[in-house]
Amino acid sequence: MAGTSSCTKEEIVQAYIAPLRSAILVDDGFPRYEQLVNAEKDEESPWIESKTAARVVNMCHRRSLICDIENRSSDLLSKEQLERITKSDLVVLDYHLTPKDDADVLPALAILDTLAETHHANLVIVYTKYDLNKALRDVFVRFRGIDQSADFPSEYDATDLSEWDPEFDADTLFKHLAGDRDALKNLIAKARDDLRRSGVDQKHFYEVVKAGVELWLRKRYRHVGAPNRADALDITRSADDVAVPWIQFKNVFVAFVSKLDESTDLIDALENALLAWNPGVVRIILSYARSRMQQRGFTYEQVTAGAADQQIGLLYHALESEEPDETVRLRDMLRRLFDSVRRELASDSATFGAEIIHDRMSSTPVPPNSTADEKKRYFIERAREMTRESDSQPVGDEQVIASLNAFLCSRDFDASHLWAGTVFLDESSKNWWVCVAPTCEIVPRTPKSGTWQRDLHPSLPMLALRLEVTKKMSVALNEATQGKHIFVRGPNGVVALRVLDAIAGHPRPETLILQDEGRVDADQKFRAYAIVKGAAGEPALDARTFRVIAQLRSEYADRFLHQTGHHTSRIGVDFVSLGEPEKITEDVGAAAPA
Numbered sequence: 001m002a003g004t005s006s007c008t009k010e011e012i013v014q015a016y017i018a019p020l021r022s023a024i025l026v027d028d029g030f031p032r033y034e035q036l037v038n039a040e041k042d043e044e045s046p047w048i049e050s051k052t053a054a055r056v057v058n059m060c061h062r063r064s065l066i067c068d069i070e071n072r073s074s075d076l077l078s079k080e081q082l083e084r085i086t087k088s089d090l091v092v093l094d095y096h097l098t099p100k101d102d103a104d105v106l107p108a109l110a111i112l113d114t115l116a117e118t119h120h121a122n123l124v125i126v127y128t129k130y131d132l133n134k135a136l137r138d139v140f141v142r143f144r145g146i147d148q149s150a151d152f153p154s155e156y157d158a159t160d161l162s163e164w165d166p167e168f169d170a171d172t173l174f175k176h177l178a179g180d181r182d183a184l185k186n187l188i189a190k191a192r193d194d195l196r197r198s199g200v201d202q203k204h205f206y207e208v209v210k211a212g213v214e215l216w217l218r219k220r221y222r223h224v225g226a227p228n229r230a231d232a233l234d235i236t237r238s239a240d241d242v243a244v245p246w247i248q249f250k251n252v253f254v255a256f257v258s259k260l261d262e263s264t265d266l267i268d269a270l271e272n273a274l275l276a277w278n279p280g281v282v283r284i285i286l287s288y289a290r291s292r293m294q295q296r297g298f299t300y301e302q303v304t305a306g307a308a309d310q311q312i313g314l315l316y317h318a319l320e321s322e323e324p325d326e327t328v329r330l331r332d333m334l335r336r337l338f339d340s341v342r343r344e345l346a347s348d349s350a351t352f353g354a355e356i357i358h359d360r361m362s363s364t365p366v367p368p369n370s371t372a373d374e375k376k377r378y379f380i381e382r383a384r385e386m387t388r389e390s391d392s393q394p395v396g397d398e399q400v401i402a403s404l405n406a407f408l409c410s411r412d413f414d415a416s417h418l419w420a421g422t423v424f425l426d427e428s429s430k431n432w433w434v435c436v437a438p439t440c441e442i443v444p445r446t447p448k449s450g451t452w453q454r455d456l457h458p459s460l461p462m463l464a465l466r467l468e469v470t471k472k473m474s475v476a477l478n479e480a481t482q483g484k485h486i487f488v489r490g491p492n493g494v495v496a497l498r499v500l501d502a503i504a505g506h507p508r509p510e511t512l513i514l515q516d517e518g519r520v521d522a523d524q525k526f527r528a529y530a531i532v533k534g535a536a537g538e539p540a541l542d543a544r545t546f547r548v549i550a551q552l553r554s555e556y557a558d559r560f561l562h563q564t565g566h567h568t569s570r571i572g573v574d575f576v577s578l579g580e581p582e583k584i585t586e587d588v589g590a591a592a593p594a
Contacts, residue, residue, distance in 0.1 A: 006275070006278045007275065007278055007279070007280075007281070007284055007356075008275075008359075009271060009275055011284055011356060012271055012274045012275050012284075013271060014288060014352065015284045015285075015287040015288045015291070016123065016274055016287060017267065017270070017271055017274075018291070019089070019291035019294065019295070020063070020065060020089040020090050020123070021065065021066065021089050022065055022066040022067070022068070022088050022089050022090070023060045023065045023066070023067050023068075023088060023089065023090040023091070023092060024067070024068045024069070024070060024084070024085055024088040024090075024091055024092070025053065025056055025057070025067065025068070025069045025070070025092045026069075026070045026071070026085060026091060026092065026093045026094060026097070026108075026111065027049065027053070027069070027071060027092070027093075027094035027097070027127070028071050028072075028094060028096075028097045028098070028099050029049030029052070029053075029071070029094065030049055030050075030052070030053035030056075030069045030071050030094075031050060031053065031069065031071065032069050032070065032071055033068075033069065035071075052259065052262075053069065055262065056092060056127075056266065057069075059265060059266055059267065060090075060267075063267055065089075065090065068084075068088070070084070070085060082111075082114065085111060085114075085115075086114060086115055086118050086122070089123065090123050090124075090125070090270075091111075091115065091122065091123070091124045091125070092124075092125045092127050092266060093108055093111060093112070093124055093125065093126050093127065094108065094126075094127055094128065095108050095126050095127070095128035095130065095135050096108070096128065096130070102130070103223065104223075105135075105138055105223065105224065106223075106224075106225050108126070109138065109139065109142045109224055109225060110225075112124065112139060112142070112143075112252060112254065113142065113143075115251065115252040116143065116249050116250040116251055116252040117250065117251070118251055118252075119251070120251065121251055121252075121253070121287075121290075122251055122252045122253070123253055123255075123270060124252055124253065124254045124255070125254075125255050125256075125257050125266050125269070125270055126139070126254055126255070126256045126257070127257055127259055127266070128256070128257075128258065128259060129258070129259045129260055132245050132256040132257075132258060133240050133245060135245075135256055136237065136238070136245040136246075136247055136256055137170075137174060138221070138223075138224045139224075139247055139254060140174070140177070140178075140232075140235065140237055140247055141217060141221045141224050141226050142224045142225065142226050143235055143247070143249040143250075144177060144226070144229075144230065144231060144232045144235060145226050145227040145228060145229035145230055145231065146214055146217045146218055146221065146226040146227075146228070146229075146230060147214045147228070147229065147230035148214075148218070148228045149228070150210070150211045150214035150215065150230070151211055152164075152208055152211050152212075153204055153207060153208065153211075155201075155204070156198070156199065156200060156204075156208075161195075161198045161199070161200060161208070164194065164198055164212065165219075166191055166194065166209075166212045166215075166216060168187055168190075168191075168212070168213065168216050169186075169187075169190065171240060172186050172187055172190075173187060173213060173216065174240075176213065177213075177232055178232060178235070178236075178237055179232060184206075184209070184210075187209050187213070188205050188206065188209050191205075191209055191212070192205065195208060195209075214230065234249060234250060235247065235248070235249045236248045236249075236277070236388075238273070238276060238277075242276055243272065244256065244257065244269045244270075244272045244273040244276065245273075246273035246274075246276060246277055248277060253273075253274070253277070255269055255270045255272075255273035255274075256273075257269045257270075277388075278388050279388055280386060280387040280388040281353070281356055281357060281360070281386040281387065282386075282387065283388070284356065285349055285352065285353040285356070288349055288352050288353075289345045289348060289349040292345070292348045292349060293341075293345065296348075300344065303340070303344060304337065304338075304340045304341050304344060305337070306340070314333050314336070314337060315333070317333060318330050318332070318333035322443045322445055323415075323416070323417075323443065324416065324417075324444050324445075325416035327416075328414075328415055328416045331414060357386070360382065360385070360386055361382060364382065366378055377397070380397050380400060380401075383400075384400075398473055398474060398477065399494075401477050401480075402473055402476075402477060402487060402494040402496065403489075403494055405477070405480055405487040405494075406487040406488055406489045406494045408487075408553075409486050409487055409488075409552060409553060409556045410423065410486065410487065410488045410489070410550040410551060410552050410553060410556070411550065411551055411553060412550065412551065413520075413524065413548045413549070413550055413551040414551070415520070415551070416444075416519060416520060417442065417443070417444050417517065417518045417519050417520060418435050418437075418442055418462065418514070418518045418520065418526070418548075419435065419439045419442070419551060419557070420435055420436065420437060420438055420439045420557045420558070420561050421434065421435065421436075421551055421552030421553075421554070421556065421557025421558075421560070421561075422434065422435040422548055422550075422551055422552075423435075423467075423486070423488050423497070423548070423549050423550045423551070423552065424526075424546045424547060424548045424549060425490075425546060425547050425549055426530075426544055426545075426546055427525075427544075427545050427546065427547055428544055428545070429544075431466060431467075432466070432467040432468075432469060432495075432497050432549075433464045433465065433466055433467060433512075433546070434464060434465050434467060434486070434497075434499065434552065434560065435462060435463075435464050436463050436464060436465050436507070436509060436560055436561050436564040437462045437463045437464070438561065441462075442460060442462055442514070442518050444460075444517035444518065444519055445517075456513070457517075458515070458516055458517050459513050459514060459515055459529070460513070460514040460517050460518050461511055461512070461513055461514075462511070462512050462513075462514050462518065462528070463509050463510075463511060463564065464509070464510055464511075464512050465499055465507050465508060465509055465510070465560065465564065466508060466510055467486075467497040467498060467499055468497065468498040468502075469495060469496070469497060469498075470485065470496040470497065470498055473494075473496055475496075476496030476498070477496070483500075483559070484498055484499060484500040484502075484505065485497060485498050485499065486499055486552060486556065488549055488550040489550065490549055490550075491549075499560055500563070506563070506567050507560065507563050507564045507567050509564050509567070509568060510530075510531070511531060512528045512529065512530055512531075513528060513529040513531075513541065514526065514527075514528045515527040515528055515529070515543075520548055523547075524547055524548045524549075525545055525546065525547050525548070526545075526546055526548070527543060527544070527545055527546070528543075528544060528546060529541035529542060529543055529544070530542045530544055
């Protein structure tokens with residue numbers, strides 16, 4: 001990482017801790033409230049951790065948290081009881097929930113899995129008497145999964161490789177699983193002698209060790225019930241030497257805290273784990289904004305929805321719109337409505353976000369007398385420091401600016417048919433296009449009778465610009481402010497596409513004939529005819545399949561729509577040239593004719 005700009009504890013508290021309202025303690029050694037009430041009637045069920053339970057409950061109450069206890073194993077919980085756990089703002093989870101079987105961690109891992117897949121953020125404290133790093137690695141493997149199909153290359157079936165049981169260094173192996181590029185090199189280096197003795201060619205060391213890692217996990221982590229996958233891309237985790245280990249995956253953040261130290265304040269430990277996670281300025285601001293929406297409650301809804309006449313109008317528009325897909329109609333209505341939410345959120349969060357950014361910038365002000373390029377590099381470095389950037393996957397300046405431009409001008413496509421500004425790819429020729437037909441002209445509907453469009457229906461003519469891929473991103477970025485390129489995030493990263501002719505600077509419209517009214521299927525594909533030259537030189541229609549990649553934001557789509565309309569409506573005038581322009585020198589100061 002180029003630098004460090006860690007979030008402060010106050011920022012963590014405001015964004016993640018202050019919004020907490022409730023906690024649930026999941027521990028087979030803690031008594032539920034109804035069991036405490038009936039304790040005299042149930043003398044055969046002593047709760048060996050009642051004092052610990054009381055300490056944790058009091059800890060929650062000091063933080064003004066509503067607190068509950070659940071002590072049944074996840075396989076004994078009803079669907080409603082499990083949902084009650086997932087609805088709590090904070091879960092304190094005992095890692096061993098099976099009485100008299102300290103080796104069984106599956107119930108706790110099942111609850112963590114459920115929390116990771118919910119549709120809201122979950123903060124969890126795994127509270128255990130056992131080794132914290134062992135628990136962290138268990139949870140990591142459960143989240144990541146194990147590739148059950150991984151095997152050595154078939155070339156080595158006749159060797160002793162099938163019996164190879166690598167003794168990988170666990171620390172190095174888990175660094176590799178977490179994305180450390182050097183860790184895999186170290187694993188290969190340490191296994192080199194064993195591989196050579198087994199007759200493995202050096203060119204296969206990489207794939208053999210990768211398969212060996214999965215076999216190693218299968219043997220040593222059967223107890224975690226890991227799914228058949230191997231994907232650590234969405235997982236971030238702490239190093240092994242931190243005071244409070246932590247892991248973040250999908251919608252769950254887990255801090256690991258020991259039960260053995262009775263002086264530990266669990267919420268303080270959670271704060272320290274979040275502080276070490278250092279989610280970055282943008283995520284902290286978003287988390288704060290999310291909590292602000294919840295805190296403002298009904299008043300927020302009232303401000304956003306507006307008066308009754310506006311609400312009726314919005315719903316009417318969603319009901320009567322010509323868009324054939326009712327889900328898309330509602331999405332379009334909500335997009336307009338959420339513009340109001342966006343303004344309210346920006347207003348609510350601006351002060352909080354501005355203070356965070358100001359604190360970081362004031363400690364390292366812009367160097368005096370900096371050139372424009374130096375200032376750009378300075379601000380990129382400050383932005384990089386304010387973002388949680390993986391050491392194993394450094395992000396270069398070019399990638400940063402390309403990604404920014406893609407975000408500024410395009411977004412994901414989420415409609416049922418093509419719109420003005422829809423960017424799509426010809427899957428056969430690999431040519432890129434952008435739709436520059438007015439959206440109202442390509443809504444799936446039956447055209448008026450007596451028109452050419454009615455004769456073609458359900459085919460539909462559409463104007464589009466053929467785009468040119470700029471192979472060298474730096475070239476497109478250097479010309480970005482000229483407005484001749486668009487940037488979209490494709491399957492393999494950001495792509496720069498030239499829209500306007502490189503020399504003349506004007507658009508080059510072509511007509512495509514859409515099939516099935518230009519509807520886009522579930523795979524984001526549609527079919528259309530391109531007008532091409534036939535075998536005898538005559539115009540012909542060539543059926544092609546296109547894949548939608550992105551949607552230009554409205555102002556960018558409107559700009560190219562306007563430029564195309566201006567270009568197609570140009571007026572030609574008749575003049576006579578004396579000679580080649582480059583051979584004629586204009587005499588600007590020549591005298592007027594006598």
